[in-house]
Amino acid sequence: MNYVLSDSITQPITTDNFLAVEITNSKQTSHIIKVLNEKYPLPHHKHLRRVKSVLVEGRKTLHVLLCAVADAADPTASCHHTILKDTGIPSEALAAESYHCQAASRQPVTRAQYDEACKLWPTFFHEDQELEKKLGLIAMSEFDKKCMNLAYQLSNHGKGGFKCGAVIADTDSQRVMGVGYSMSDAHPLKHSVMVAIDSVAHQQGGGAWSSTARITSQYCSEISPASPKAKKKKMETGREEDYICTGYTAYLTHEPCTMCAMSLLHSRIKHVHYEMATKSGALGSQYSLHYDPQLNHNFTVTRKQLDELPSD
Ligand SMILES: [Zn+2]
Known part of the structure; x- marks a missing residue:
């Protein structure tokens, strides 16, 4: 990548x-x-x-x-x-x-x-x-690959528009904090990234959509059990300076649209990795919101090199 x-x-x-x-x-x-x-x-x-x-x-x-x-x-x-x-x-x-x-x-x-x-x-x-x-090729860690594979698994459940999958994880504790796939057949705002952010919010005692709660409980302990560090992070999220995704990484099958990229920005995501660029993508294709100096939060973005094959 x-x-x-x-x-x-x-x-x-x-x-x-x-x-x-x-x-x-x-x-x-x-x-x-x-x-x-x-x-x-x-x-x-x-x-x-x-x-x-x-x-x-x-x-x-x-x-x-x-x-x-x-x-x-x-x-x-x-x-x-x-x-x-x-x-x-x-x-x-x-x-x-x-x-x-x-x-x-x-x-x-x-x-x-x-x-x-x-x-x-x-x-x-x-x-x-x-x-x-950052100028050369970066190798994915084993945890990165696991999260990306989970995002692809989730994308298979997608309904309406792009079949996208999204995983939001804490790479420090190697724990999945939220998951999502496209549900835009049920609601126009339910893009996979919006669902994944809502899923993180459910983990923190919030969340807006009941359908998200179900997939959160199904997938969020799938990769590894909670570590002491993960629990500490969860406690820290209650502090005023922490937002929903402070310090977290998002793994996406597709480049997010403007709405989803802005939601990641507002939730203070630390890093986003996506695999497939999209025509209207807001993190490198149509826009590059992640390093816009006019915005109040910047984050790093990686994407798959075209000559890299999807991992299985
Ligand atoms: Zn979107």
Whole structure:
């Protein structure tokens, strides 16, 4: 399986156009950087290093970004001379001709983006090792597989629309906390995820639908008996800061619709794994609600790789 990440993480870098020039007197480099940063700062491109080193026939040459073309009053070579005049940089410190070049338009967030960006112009970069781990394929644990198999079993009972199955579990205690399958023939809101959240609520002494209570008692101790940690978690759910699914993981046969994804979000789910993407899916297909910065809770999402076969 792999993580469903935001476009800013998975997409190639985008670029902007800059005016650059070779520094012909390297002893002036510090002074050139200082006055350019004062008179021609790059406020939208603080991630770029001002100077880059280029090897030409074994000789190291230094090149400096004069300005972003979009910010330049005169985006032609004559701008070079305007900058010299404005900054007081001696003309002999720079090559006579400037040139246009491309550089990353935003801060790279992954090492792959950083490597791509640096082929154009060097940037600053702080590697996020947790994020890097999420970029590759992730192996499912035995407990993950058991929960997913149970979700498929449940989906066989589904009626109305998609035949979906859902399991909500506490991976710390390895206990199933709620189950659901599509019952939208009986009620339009009874999607498998809505039923599973209601099932968790039944486990906590709440719940809205009587039909959920029946399948909750049938399936929720199926994988493992309650452990001391599971009981502690159940007690903790009564605390004000805990919501119905705080700290839990949802295992779904299908990518949830917007209603179900929002319900998972409101119940403060920690992680969602689904196997089949759907056209109107809200966790990676049509929308990506799980990392929307406008919303008051974010959670991680993984989905099955297309070349992985369903486990049996
Ligand atoms: Zn739904």
